[in-house]
Amino acid sequence: MRIILASASPRRRELLEQIGLSFEILPSHVEENAKAKTPEKLVELLSAQKAEAVFAAVSEEESVLVIGADTVVARKGNILGKPKDKKAAVKMLKQLAGKAHHVYTGVTLIYRPERAEEPCQVRKKTFHEATKVRFYPMTREEIQAYVATGEPLDKAGAYGIQGVFARYVERLEGDYSNVVGLPVGRLYQELKQWLDPGQLPAVSGGETNPAAEEREGCHEGI
Amino acid sequence: MRIILASASPRRRELLEQIGLSFEILPSHVEENAKAKTPEKLVELLSAQKAEAVFAAVSEEESVLVIGADTVVARKGNILGKPKDKKAAVKMLKQLAGKAHHVYTGVTLIYRPERAEEPCQVRKKTFHEATKVRFYPMTREEIQAYVATGEPLDKAGAYGIQGVFARYVERLEGDYSNVVGLPVGRLYQELKQWLDPGQLPAVSGGETNPAAEEREGCHEGI
Numbered sequence: 040m041r042i043i044l045a046s047a048s049p050r051r052r053e054l055l056e057q058i059g060l061s062f063e064i065l066p067s068h069v070e071e072n073a074k075a076k077t078p079e080k081l082v083e084l085l086s087a088q089k090a091e092a093v094f095a096a097v098s099e100e101e102s103v104l105v106i107g108a109d110t111v112v113a114r115k116g117n118i119l120g121k122p123k124d125k126k127a128a129v130k131m132l133k134q135l136a137g138k139a140h141h142v143y144t145g146v147t148l149i150y151r152p153e154r155a156e157e158p159c160q161v162r163k164k165t166f167h168e169a170t171k172v173r174f175y176p177m178t179r180e181e182i183q184a185y186v187a188t189g190e191p192l193d194k195a196g197a198y199g200i201q202g203v204f205a206r207y208v209e210r211l212e213g214d215y216s217n218v219v220g221l222p223v224g225r226l227y228q229e230l231k232q233w234l235d236p237g238q239l240p241a242v243s244g245g246e247t248n249p250a251a252e253e254r255e256g257c258h259e260g261i
Numbered sequence: 262m263r264i265i266l267a268s269a270s271p272r273r274r275e276l277l278e279q280i281g282l283s284f285e286i287l288p289s290h291v292e293e294n295a296k297a298k299t300p301e302k303l304v305e306l307l308s309a310q311k312a313e314a315v316f317a318a319v320s321e322e323e324s325v326l327v328i329g330a331d332t333v334v335a336r337k338g339n340i341l342g343k344p345k346d347k348k349a350a351v352k353m354l355k356q357l358a359g360k361a362h363h364v365y366t367g368v369t370l371i372y373r374p375e376r377a378e379e380p381c382q383v384r385k386k387t388f389h390e391a392t393k394v395r396f397y398p399m400t401r402e403e404i405q406a407y408v409a410t411g412e413p414l415d416k417a418g419a420y421g422i423q424g425v426f427a428r429y430v431e432r433l434e435g436d437y438s439n440v441v442g443l444p445v446g447r448l449y450q451e452l453k454q455w456l457d458p459g460q461l462p463a464v465s466g467g468e469t470n471p472a473a474e475e476r477e478g479c480h481e482g483i
Contacts, residue, residue: 059425175450185464188464203279206450209447214433215433
């Protein structure tokens with residue numbers, strides 16, 4: 040079975056490698072211009088668009104698991120994606136410094152098992168995880184010095200929790216890897232429901248529970 | 262000024278490097294057999310013993326900052342340090358799987374500035390951070406496979422959150438780096454109180470606030 044990460048994000052790749060998964064990368068090139076009423080719905084929608092675009096490009100003969108994901112930051116109803124330039128990055132960090140915000144990552148899994156003869160054997164599941172993050176106060180100079188590194192430009196909310204920015208992070212409530220870009224704990228638990236023990240990444244001794252298998256989100260013509 | 266990490270832990274070294282600090286490593290070789298009534302007091306005491314042992318070995322002529330740290334895991338009043346063997350590691354993980362526990366890291370900073378002529382110019386501060394961690398349930402096979410990797414043996418509570426074990430972590434409340442072994446956000450905020458901007462690690466544009474300087478924990482004869 041092929042496992043495909045429908046994302047070009049190096050952080051997501053590292054997280055999947057961290058939990059021991061063997062996979063390929065096939066970015067979706069979906070235009071991220073969807074609209075939704077809440078950040079939760081937005082990241083779920085975008086993760087589904089990415090996973091579906093990549094799933095559609097895979098031969099129908101093949102057994103495959105596609106993982107799509109999207110991350111945004113939200114504060115007081117404002118959704119913060121990737122900043123368009125350094126000025127926008129400074130503005131975002133000024134909004135976030137010394138306060139709490141939420142990070143939402145939506146994930147869509149699409150799975151076609153071996154010998155899936157009917158479309159309804161394709162399984163699909165979308166979920167999201169939310170993590171509350173609180174920053175220490177930052178001076179204007181600290182914000183500008185961080186933005187000058189260029190690190191904020193490809194990151195939702197203009198920061199990367201896994202780098203030097205850790206010095207400004209006071210606390211989290213929720214999953215840490217979700218803030219990096221992919222909630223690997225939840226993802227692994229979902230995979231345990233679908234895959235055979237032999238398909239799960241090593242070091243698990245992974246046991247699946249066949250009784251718990253469901254066909255969530257099974258629609259004709261996925 | 263020399264900055265010395267009084268710990269041989271590779272995780273602590275990586276965390277300090279992550280926030281951009283330049284430092285040396287000088288493990289303390291303190292026997293970790295202190296007794297204390299609570300995990301908070303225990304990690305504070307052990308961090309102070311480690312920092313003091315290393316500080317005592319540094320020439321009195323030198324400006325130096327010593328960082329000592331100690332981490333334990335606690336669940337329902339039981340303090341879990343490093344497991345003594347694989348059997349103990351399995352037992353610890355069985356206690357933690359599917360439930361919440363706390364991770365405590367104590368940190369002691371001892372700082373002698375340039376031209377410190379009186380002992381009382383030496384500053385000392387001890388603090389701790391607590392992080393609540395919840396694991397997903399784990400099967401016996403999963404616990405045994407993880408212990409078989411050998412990874413639990415040098416880690417308090419028999420797990421390393423930054424590795425493959427991330428697949429079993431459901432959520433945190435508190436600082437993530439504190440679980441890895443050193444609360445770098447809090448540490449950086451403390452250093453801002455003591456050091457000049459030029460002594461703070463790069464990418465900070467770091468501003469210290471001289472008005473906030475205190476001589477916490479200043480004792481004759483440290």
